[in-house]
Amino acid sequence: MSALAATMSRWPFTQRNRGGSVGTLPTPNSSRPDREDAPIHRVMLSLTHQLEVSRATHYLLQHLDCDGWSVGSRHDHQLVVQLTRGGDATYGVAYDCSPAVEKAVYHGNRAWALTIIPLRGKDNLPADKVTEIKAGLGELHG
Numbered sequence: 001m002s003a004l005a006a007t008m009s010r011w012p013f014t015q016r017n018r019g020g021s022v023g024t025l026p027t028p029n030s031s032r033p034d035r036e037d038a039p040i041h042r043v044m045l046s047l048t049h050q051l052e053v054s055r056a057t058h059y060l061l062q063h064l065d066c067d068g069w070s071v072g073s074r075h076d077h078q079l080v081v082q083l084t085r086g087g088d089a090t091y092g093v094a095y096d097c098s099p100a101v102e103k104a105v106y107h108g109n110r111a112w113a114l115t116i117i118p119l120r121g122k123d124n125l126p127a128d129k130v131t132e133i134k135a136g137l138g139e140l141h142g
Helices: 003-009 053-063 127-139
Strands: 015-018 023-024 043-052 068-075 078-085 086-097 112-118
Touching: 015 068, 015 112, 043 053, 053 068, 053 086, 053 112, 053 127
Parallel strands: none
Antiparallel strands: 015 023, 043 112, 068 078, 078 086, 086 112
């Protein structure tokens, strides 16, 4: 082993000296106490049959532990609904609808696919919850 390699391998990567101050860098394996800063994972689901948006929304309210919802936006074939928990926006749900979403009416729109968008990383859905939601939506009719 060369002298340079031996010197480099002894470098203390957890501490650095910059202008007289010593700081500690976070280690890559350090656990985060909350997942607020975790990347957001969208969940895209193709539905087995077209489903009325209001029925799907009420189903998602129950299974995502939310207590309120409102229409966020409408555009052509997409309707976005915001789900809330205790007054705080928690999830966005984007529905791909057919036919096109009417400007003032959301009742009766039928979706063939949807995307669940957690608004904070801590609300990402685990794989078993996604499977449960997809199966439940598949059993809904109308």
